[in-house]
Amino acid sequence: MMKRFLLILAMLAAPVSPLGAVNPDEVLDDPVLEARAREVSQGLRCVVCRGENIDESNADMARDMRLLVRERLLEGDTNQQVMDYIVERYGEYVLMKPTTEGANKLLWAAGPALFLLALVMAGIYLKGRARAAAAQGEKLSEEEEARLRELLDG
């Protein structure tokens, strides 16, 4: 029990271990290439941590991946080629931004689809209210009539 707890604690601690990520010795000399490396790194997930990209993560694994990204960039790969290379090695899991392939279409379409549906339903509802308003016309409701009489008589 205790051991497992410590393990959990270690897992809890590892991903946010806050020593900063990119170390000075990793930084490429060419600032343009370095900027591209940062951009690519931010889209890749550290596989041993949870929910952190490799640019933020302090894990050794993330460092290896950062170096790999820089190596590929130095060899002249485009950003997309680097991404593809890493995905091929580590799987789809490393992509921070899910693809739009297969079932993921559902993920991407869900929000806009729901929004359109909600707009249509709200439109029907609002029309109903507006029609009820028109039907009621400019006539006052019973309460309003009563209040008006009260005011006039009072």
Next chain:
Amino acid sequence: MITELGHFALVLALGVALVQFVVPLIGAHKGWAGWMALAAPAAAIQFVLIALSFGALMYAFVTSDFSLRLVVLNSHSLKPMLYKVTGVWGNHEGSMLLWVLIVALYGAAVALFGRALPPRLKARVLSMQGLISLAFLSFSLFTSNPFLRMAEPPFDGQGLNPLLQDPGLAFHPPFLYLGYVGLSMAFSFALAALIEGRIDAAWARWVRPWTLAAWMFLTIGIGLGSWWAYYELGWGGFWFWDPVENASFMPWLFAAALLHSAIVVEKRESLKSWTILLAILGFGFSLIGAFITRSGIVTSVHAFSTDPTRGLYLLGILAFFVGGALTLFAARARAMEAKGVFAMVSRESGLVLNNILLAVAAFVVFIGTVWPLVAELFFDRKLSVGAPFFEAAFTPFIVGVAIVLPIGAMLPWKRARLAPVLARLRPALLLALAVGVLVWALGSGRSALAPVGMALGSWLVAGAGVDIWSRTGRGALAGRLKRLLRLPRADWGKALGHAGLGVTFIGISGLMAWQIEDIRVARVGETFEVAGYEVTLEEVERLQGPNYVSTTATIRIAREGREVAVLHPEKRVYPVQAMPTTEAAIDQTLWRDLYLVIGDPQEGGGWAVRTFIKPFAMWIWAGFTIMALGGIVSLSDRRYRVAAGAARRRGALGGVPAE
């Protein structure tokens, strides 16, 4: 001894919760006044019992009673007193006890302040609150008992995760729980209304302040959490779209929607069933949040517990409450006839649009959070959904909220015309466009983020200003200023809440668009330049803290030869946990934060130093503070005091429930 008393009080509270659930519910059904009247004292007693239990646990932490398993696992005799106290909720079991304490607190508050509530409604609300208590007390006692003893007490504890030993994070959970659990009030009121089969303006007048309070607490809790992440994690990130953060964000969005739809119920007697549904979903998402955080099913950096039994139990609670409430809703929602009528262009329609956008935004967050799980279960794909998804999928809806907000906020009720409102808002619109164009012309070069975000933020702030100014009517300036001060506090609360959102918009877009980062190795005595600032690493020394060892740097920052700040970033190692933390040093001004981090010593000599310049960073949390302040100001409106009296009158005249 005290521990056993605390344990016993908790078991007693479970019994009281059962009584609080059953007796008033039957009483309300049969019309037995005595049975209904039991609800209030039961709620009060339950609160006292849980408070005793909580006090006992806190006593064990403060006195470092290492015969208690929880204290051994989460405390240490050398820990500063503040963190011994906050360590009570820095773990799964203790935080669950805090959760039930807050459930009971809200129940007791209804018992205390709800004297004017119609007795039947009050009995049913408290009964539902008792049911929620019952579920979580049994969860606590049967799966996460905080009062378990050790057979052989060790000499010292294992300490609290050093990351949690920080004032920002120490007070983050209580506020979040006050918010999460606060939504249970709207939920209980919604269920009571469904059982009763009616809902009216008085109902909404009761639900609104509770929802507003919950929303305000969530705002504070989320703000504290993100502020903590900003200064503690060492590179100034403030929001990660992490499952646990999302778990607090979804209820916040629903609470915001509910807050607005309840206004329509109160003022116009429309949107009734939708408001009930929102109340159910709001608390439902609080429960989903608890499930995500505590089951470990969507693992995250801050998840507490990864025990499958607990996860299953929580899933059971979630299914029971949300499923039960939705079934009841399906059966009874038709009884909620809308009375109010309104035209297509009206305040009502604006609020409907607000609700759609907020609810869809919350749904996008939800689907992104659970998608990795769905993909693995049903499509056998292991994938991630990270910040880029949320930035792309969530942002359009929140931008939509920002665009329509100032217009909707100024539309008259019932029947409106757009043109006069837009004419009044023209100064705000011009200002926003000017800001956008100016920012664009200055050329951040990176994206449309800065001009669009800054323009939207200005639009919100200026729109809130125009809104409140227009409430002062016409006439001479002096008279309007005088009237401005005499406006109801609810008006001020509204303006502050909306302006605060705008300020946060400005902060986020400024920070994200213009941040400058410098990473380098610096030797002691070396000076380097970052964006016009001369940064000098003057000294690095080792210091001993109460329960950690610190590497503290002294860094002097100057601009054009004039000293700007001397900062002391630290790196700490907590020997008990053998864990390092970073304490960034921040020099904060209105326009930018200088954010310095000291890293490891390098092989060839020197230290890794990170320098960040973060424009407008302060505005993010200033916005949160203004929003929360808006909530507080609005809650202090005298209308809520008057409302209590009005409800009493109504109850005396004709408060016969429709049965």
